[in-house]
Amino acid sequence: MESVSKSPQEIQKEYSACGIEAVITSASSGEGLLALRDALSDGISCFCGLSAVGKSSLLNLLLSTNELETGELCKKTERGRHTTRHSEIMLLHDGKKVVDTPGFSLLGSLDIPTEELLNFYPEFEQYQENCRFRGCSHIGEPNCAVIAAVKQGILPQGRYERYIKIFKELQEKWRKRYD
Numbered sequence: 001m002e003s004v005s006k007s008p009q010e011i012q013k014e015y016s017a018c019g020i021e022a023v024i025t026s027a028s029s030g031e032g033l034l035a036l037r038d039a040l041s042d043g044i045s046c047f048c049g050l051s052a053v054g055k056s057s058l059l060n061l062l063l064s065t066n067e068l069e070t071g072e073l074c075k076k077t078e079r080g081r082h083t084t085r086h087s088e089i090m091l092l093h094d095g096k097k098v099v100d101t102p103g104f105s106l107l108g109s110l111d112i113p114t115e116e117l118l119n120f121y122p123e124f125e126q127y128q129e130n131c132r133f134r135g136c137s138h139i140g141e142p143n144c145a146v147i148a149a150v151k152q153g154i155l156p157q158g159r160y161e162r163y164i165k166i167f168k169e170l171q172e173k174w175r176k177r178y179d
Contacts, residue, residue: 008024010158011158018155018156019122023039027060044097045099046099047059047100049103062098087099114170128145130145
């Protein structure tokens with residue numbers, strides 16, 4: 001599994017290879033701010049993530065204001081404090097809508113059956129028909145085309161490892177559902 005931190009560029013490349021647009025930004029330097037603004041949808045874009053990662057700071061830059069309260073990591077625990085306490089829809093100058101949300105400390109796994117997890121990994125779809133078994137979970141079955149694509153470097157290793165981690169969390173959750 002992943003043990004070494006990846007650079008933002010490596011993470012961006014990994015998600016881009018799967019057809020997911022990822023924008024590298026920095027609230028302290030302003031890097032990527034225009035690209036982020038361009039990437040926002042015409043609907044409502046939601047800023048969510050761990051506490052103290054810079055959601056409100058980026059929104060302050062996008063809004064050209066300092067109205068949103070921001071916080072820092074707690075020096076003792078090195079974790080974010082919950083500075084944003086409610087979600088609010090805000091209008092940018094170009095008419096796009098954004099939502100600042102309270103941060104979280106941990107992201108729990110989804111409450112979905114393991115076979116539905118594949119819906120969140122559309123890049124696996126083109127390989128599934130070449131798997132030996134119909135309904136292949138891509139976790140260790142022999143002659144799995146997804147695993148082969150990962151080994152060949154066609155599909156990103158890190159994204160696949162995160163798939164395995166979430167799959168196993170969902171399996172465990174399912175096993176303990178009546179505990």
